[in-house]
Amino acid sequence: MARLSNPLGFTPLPVIVITTITYIALFAILLTVQFTVPHHPRTTPAGTNLTQAWLDLEAITRQYHPFNSHANDEVRKYLLSRVKHVISSKKLASDRVEVIDDTLSNVTFSMARTSVYFEGNNVIVAIRGSEDKQPLYPTAQSALAGPRAAKNGGVLVNAHYDSVSTGFGATDDGVGVICVLQLLDYFTETRNWPKKTIVLLLNNGEEDFLNGAKAFMRHPISQVPHTFLNLEGAGAGGRATLFRSTDTEVTKYYKKARYPFGTVISGDAFRKSLKLIRSETDYVVFNDELGLRGLDVAFMEPRARYHTAEDSSRETSLNSVWHMLSAAIATISGLASDTSASFNGHGQPRNDGKVDAGTGSDAVWFDILGRVFVVFRLHTMFALCVTLLVVSPLALIGSTIALAKADKMYLFARKKYIHSSDDDEAIALYGWRGFFRFPIAFVAATATVMALAYLVEKTNPLIVYSSPYAVWSMMFSAWFFVLWFLLRGASAMRPSALQRVYSLVWLYLGSFALLILVTILGQKRHIGGGYLVMFYFAAVFFALLISYLEMCFGHKKTAYVAHFDNSDGTRRNSESVSRPLTGTTGGTRSDDRPLLDDDATETTSLLRGDRRSFARHGARRHSTSEGTEQGERRNAEDLGAPYPGEQGWSAKLPSWLWILQFLVLVPIIIILVGQVALLLTSALYQTPADGSSSLFIYIAFAALTTLLLAPTGPFIHRFTHHIPTFLFFVCAGTVIYNLVAFPFSRDNRLKVFFLQHIECDTGKNTVSLAGVDGYVQRIVDELPSAHGQHANCATSPLRKGLAMCSWKGLPAHVVPKVTPFSNKTYIDTWLDYATARGPRSNEATIRVVGQNTRACRILFDTPISDLAIDGAVSDPRFNATGDNGSREVRLWHREWSKPWNVSVRWDRDASATLSGTVVCLWSDANTGDIPAFDEVRHYIPAWAIPTKYSDGLVEGSKRFTI
Numbered sequence: 001m002a003r004l005s006n007p008l009g010f011t012p013l014p015v016i017v018i019t020t021i022t023y024i025a026l027f028a029i030l031l032t033v034q035f036t037v038p039h040h041p042r043t044t045p046a047g048t049n050l051t052q053a054w055l056d057l058e059a060i061t062r063q064y065h066p067f068n069s070h071a072n073d074e075v076r077k078y079l080l081s082r083v084k085h086v087i088s089s090k091k092l093a094s095d096r097v098e099v100i101d102d103t104l105s106n107v108t109f110s111m112a113r114t115s116v117y118f119e120g121n122n123v124i125v126a127i128r129g130s131e132d133k134q135p136l137y138p139t140a141q142s143a144l145a146g147p148r149a150a151k152n153g154g155v156l157v158n159a160h161y162d163s164v165s166t167g168f169g170a171t172d173d174g175v176g177v178i179c180v181l182q183l184l185d186y187f188t189e190t191r192n193w194p195k196k197t198i199v200l201l202l203n204n205g206e207e208d209f210l211n212g213a214k215a216f217m218r219h220p221i222s223q224v225p226h227t228f229l230n231l232e233g234a235g236a237g238g239r240a241t242l243f244r245s246t247d248t249e250v251t252k253y254y255k256k257a258r259y260p261f262g263t264v265i266s267g268d269a270f271r272k273s274l275k276l277i278r279s280e281t282d283y284v285v286f287n288d289e290l291g292l293r294g295l296d297v298a299f300m301e302p303r304a305r306y307h308t309a310e311d312s313s314r315e316t317s318l319n320s321v322w323h324m325l326s327a328a329i330a331t332i333s334g335l336a337s338d339t340s341a342s343f344n345g346h347g348q349p350r351n352d353g354k355v356d357a358g359t360g361s362d363a364v365w366f367d368i369l370g371r372v373f374v375v376f377r378l379h380t381m382f383a384l385c386v387t388l389l390v391v392s393p394l395a396l397i398g399s400t401i402a403l404a405k406a407d408k409m410y411l412f413a414r415k416k417y418i419h420s421s422d423d424d425e426a427i428a429l430y431g432w433r434g435f436f437r438f439p440i441a442f443v444a445a446t447a448t449v450m451a452l453a454y455l456v457e458k459t460n461p462l463i464v465y466s467s468p469y470a471v472w473s474m475m476f477s478a479w480f481f482v483l484w485f486l487l488r489g490a491s492a493m494r495p496s497a498l499q500r501v502y503s504l505v506w507l508y509l510g511s512f513a514l515l516i517l518v519t520i521l522g523q524k525r526h527i528g529g530g531y532l533v534m535f536y537f538a539a540v541f542f543a544l545l546i547s548y549l550e551m552c553f554g555h556k557k558t559a560y561v562a563h564f565d566n567s568d569g570t571r572r573n574s575e576s577v578s579r580p581l582t583g584t585t586g587g588t589r590s591d592d593r594p595l596l597d598d599d600a601t602e603t604t605s606l607l608r609g610d611r612r613s614f615a616r617h618g619a620r621r622h623s624t625s626e627g628t629e630q631g632e633r634r635n636a637e638d639l640g641a642p643y644p645g646e647q648g649w650s651a652k653l654p655s656w657l658w659i660l661q662f663l664v665l666v667p668i669i670i671i672l673v674g675q676v677a678l679l680l681t682s683a684l685y686q687t688p689a690d691g692s693s694s695l696f697i698y699i700a701f702a703a704l705t706t707l708l709l710a711p712t713g714p715f716i717h718r719f720t721h722h723i724p725t726f727l728f729f730v731c732a733g734t735v736i737y738n739l740v741a742f743p744f745s746r747d748n749r750l751k752v753f754f755l756q757h758i759e760c761d762t763g764k765n766t767v768s769l770a771g772v773d774g775y776v777q778r779i780v781d782e783l784p785s786a787h788g789q790h791a792n793c794a795t796s797p798l799r800k801g802l803a804m805c806s807w808k809g810l811p812a813h814v815v816p817k818v819t820p821f822s823n824k825t826y827i828d829t830w831l832d833y834a835t836a837r838g839p840r841s842n843e844a845t846i847r848v849v850g851q852n853t854r855a856c857r858i859l860f861d862t863p864i865s866d867l868a869i870d871g872a873v874s875d876p877r878f879n880a881t882g883d884n885g886s887r888e889v890r891l892w893h894r895e896w897s898k899p900w901n902v903s904v905r906w907d908r909d910a911s912a913t914l915s916g917t918v919v920c921l922w923s924d925a926n927t928g929d930i931p932a933f934d935e936v937r938h939y940i941p942a943w944a945i946p947t948k949y950s951d952g953l954v955e956g957s958k959r960f961t962i
Contacts, residue, residue: 009655010500010643015718018662026670033370034678037239038259040322047186048325050318056082056178057321060161061168061313067205067892068165068855068952069924075161079123079177079202086185097188098136100124103894105218108872110882111209117869119894120215122203123161126224127187129154129196131339136197137220150344153226153357154197155335156292157183157328158213158282160206160232165923166754166947167311171299175240175316176231177202179325186329187336194336199225206282208855208951211892213285218875226343226357227335228294229328230283236305237316239370240324241679243296244270244283247360248377249343250293253334254365257327260373262297263366265529265676266683289877291354293343297327303686304465304748307947309937353877364528368671378528385519385534389512392541396508399548407556410649411498416557418565427561430647434496438503438713441486446706448482449475453698456738461694462772463738464701466748468685470741471698472677474734475705477727483709484716484724491717497642497650500658501547503714508544511537532672536707539668543661543714550657560649658715666711677704689751689772691801744775744943752776752940753799753949756809756816756932760827760956765809767932770796770949773803780805783939785932798950809932816954817929818852818922830956831856831920837962842908844962848891849899850920855951858889858902860916866905890951915961921952930954 008014044050059078063071080101087097106119126136132152159176163169180200187194199221203212216222227250232243242262245251254260270280283296299320305311335343344358362378403409413431452474456463464471491499515537518530640651680700688694744750752771758764767785769776773793780791786807796804809815818830834847850856863885872880880886885907891900906914925933933953936946 010658012718012720030674037319040318047189048182053178057174061170061174063926065163066165066923067162098126105215107214107218108880109878114888115886116890118211118892121894125200127198129194131195132197154224156199156225156228158201158230160203162204164207164307165953167307170313170316171233173233196336213282228286228292230296232281232298235299235301236311237320240297241300243298245295246293248363249360251363251365251375253331255373256330260367268527268529293357301682308945362526364531382522408551416561418561434499435502437490438506441483445479445482449479449702453702457695459739462743464685465743466745468681470734477731481724481728487717495645497646500714504544507540511540539665543665546661554653555649669711673707691799749945751947754946755949756954758956760958766806767809768806770802770804785810833918835962843905846902853920854893856891856920863887864904864906868903870901917957919955919957922954923952
């Protein structure tokens with residue numbers, strides 16, 4: 001009962017209670033931040049109106065509105081009317097706010113071995129800054145005056161108003177679009193008028209090769225902004241996350257957001273050196289190709305609704321709208337008011353056609369619980385890492401030397417002589433006891449969760465798609481139980497007062513090695529996500545220093561061994577204060593000082609009972625004062641009572657210092673690592689539907705589980721069996737569930753990718769679904785048109801990791817009607833082409849026209865080396881055919897059913913003829929003119945949902961030879 005009187009002592013009850021409450025409380029806070037969006041205020045700043053914003057969102061998400069749909073034109077008309085209404089209602093002059101209905105810009109560029117010709121129809125609004133007095137466009141007079149002043153570099157805000165052909169586009173990118181409209185209203189208020197020019201861009205064509213942003217580069221106003229904010233969506237609600245940023249200087253303005261959310265780790269995943277994320281946003285166009293500096297803010301979960309019909313206003317909320325809008329207002333207000341040299345460059349045009357926006361420093365940034373935003377330079381992190389790598393070992397070496405001089409260094413101490421080395425025997429200090437326990441238990445626990453990761457991946461690999469937190473629970477409970485079982489077992493057999501400090505030593509060594517790695521990555525590859533390891537290491541280091549401080553309160557070794565120096569020249573063994581004495585009562589001594597047999601000496605009786613009697617008799621004879629039993633008891637009380645079974649010299653160590661170690665070590669690691677774990681979960685857990693590896697997800701979960709629970713290692717041996725036993729049953733239950741449960745549900749539907757291809761020459765009609773192998777076949781079996789057919793399933797050519805199953809479509813049932821107001825389908829007239837030889841044998845012109853479409857392609861059997869399209873304008877920033885030629889040309893008109901005239905040249909040595917396929921696309925699924933897609937939507941199981949496979953839902957093709 002004496003030990004229970006200290007509520008903060010390093011005893012089971014305080015350790016269990018404090019550790020359990022801390023983990024539960026912090027996990028609850030982290031989950032709350034992750035899954036709840038801060039409520040929008042009742043009153044918003046002047047110039048913002050959430051009611052109007054929601055009406056705008058509902059208006060533009062009534063139908064699917066991809067670029068190649070008539071609904072897209074309706075959305076564009078609506079946005080233009082809203083922009084003009086805001087400007088006219090405030091009676092703003094054209095020299096202060098300019099609306100640009102851009103129906104002229106076009107762009108030709110190459111990606112890999114694909115060439116793209118795109119005619120844009122972006123909507124651009126320029127709010128002239130109060131301190132910007134120069135013309136926005138180059139004119140004859142402005143050319144004489146020279147380029148625009150560097151201080152007049154403006155700010156670009158971008159969102160795309162096209163959706164995919166299978167989604168309503170509420171968060172991809174409807175919320176971004178309505179935020180741009182609200183920013184127009186906000187910054188045209190007199191009190192909010194910006195110092196620098198703000199360019200608001202509503203671009204059309206992001207979903208297909210980021211076409212709209214590239215068309216914007218062709219407009220002269222693209223040279224005005226120096227910084228940008230891109231508003232995007234890759235989910236269906238939640239919080240808007242700061243995905244990535246170009247540098248510290250622009251990121252610091254996002255810090256002004258009331259509810260910041262994001263980490264630089266997501267930005268690292270986009271880096272070319274790592275390329276963990278395949279998809280891209282307009283950010284890459286503005287930064288890499290236009291030369292601007294800025295930020296990418298987007299919604300990111302749940303990904304199962306991304307690019308599907310569930311990306312609707314029903315699945316988002318005003319809270320999500322306000323979260324993005326408020327962050328945008330704070331960021332743009334800061335960027336548009338900064339007229340310093342940070343974003344100005346030199347004001348001179350660049351030879352590569354990019355904007356001279358100056359340079360910034362690589363940044364490290366992350367939020368803390370969605371309320372505090374930390375941002376600093378990557379160089380600062382590098383300096384801190386190097387400082388820790390140098391200072392921490394020096395501090396530990398210095399502490400070791402100081403403790404050794406104070407004669408209190410018990411780490412790695414084997415023995416101590418009472419007087420000198422001439423003594424017959426030394427006092428054993430057992431300073432190595434417990435040294436190897438933690439690494440053995442750590443490796444076993446980590447190996448267990450890794451084994452579970454491989455087991456689940458082999459047995460039920462997609463369970464993470466719908467049940468990521470069942471996977472987390474399995475790994476958490478397994479890791480904790482294995483670590484406890486081994487460390488508690490070792491402590492029960494051979495108790496050690498050094499087990500806590502030795503666990504910290506091993507954590508220090510492991511995190512030291514990781515810190516070296518992230519320091520190198522930060523310097524060589526500019527990876528900022530290493531901040532996690534830096535703070536992790538710092539926490540471990542300071543907790544270890546506290547252990548060194550704790551030894552300062554202990555006995556000197558000379559004073560400790562003096563207790564074993566008997567007046568008659570004999571001594572008592574140190575084990576007499578290290579092990580409990582069991583007698584007829586089966587307990588310890590009443591003075592709480594455990595006692596066991598002495599080591600045998602030449603004076604020890606050969607009889608076990610005599611040895612005990614002698615030990616007790618010798619103890620009564622020894623005294624530092626009067627040689628009485630009472631004096632001996634006073635001497636023993638000075639020695640103190642250690643924790644049962646632990647080394648006697650540990651009796652005077654302050655048992656409450658573990659609280660400081662715990663507070664230094666655990667909360668900061670749970671918060672920082674826990675936020676990254678939740679972000680990683682949101683970003684990855686539903687990516688297997690896109691063909692990504694599920695094993696990578698499980699391995700990442702296992703690694704983060706280890707990082708999150710490793711701080712319990714120094715304290716876990718004080719746990720009794722109750723909580724670990726409960727976690728054992730949790731582990732058993734979740735393992736069974738993860739191995740046998742069906743991985744999809746109504747709330748977490750498997751995405752399958754639809755495509756219909758029709759050969760217009762022959763009338764051959766093929767319908768295809770691509771998806772996870774084994775599940776896509778089950779979906780195809782549910783479709784009436786596939787009944788009685790053998791679906792041909794093979795590896796998807798465009799989506800790696802997925803299977804593509806194809807079957808013959810029924811002519812009367814699934815042939816689309818590509819011309820409006822007609823129930824007849826004349827397949828051979830859907831598209832047409834004409835070819836003509838050029839003046840040289842390796843030159844030709846191809847004229848392509850598609851009915852009721854504005855998107856076609858030309859696929860070549862052999863690559864072309866040169867390309868020219870009527871209406872295209874050359875731009876030194878873009879290469880039409882790339883360095884290795886082109887095998888495909890994608891053609892986009894802003895008008896319907898308009899022909900393209902494409903001139904090509906090919907290598908005459910490769911072939912005297914040129915052959916290939918002309919393909920036209922139809923993407924409008926709103927009118928019921930694609931029956932095959934309607935059939936899939938109607939009959940698909942409740943646990944699955946269709947999305948687009950490519951740019952078009954229907955492809956019609958004809959072969960050609962020149």
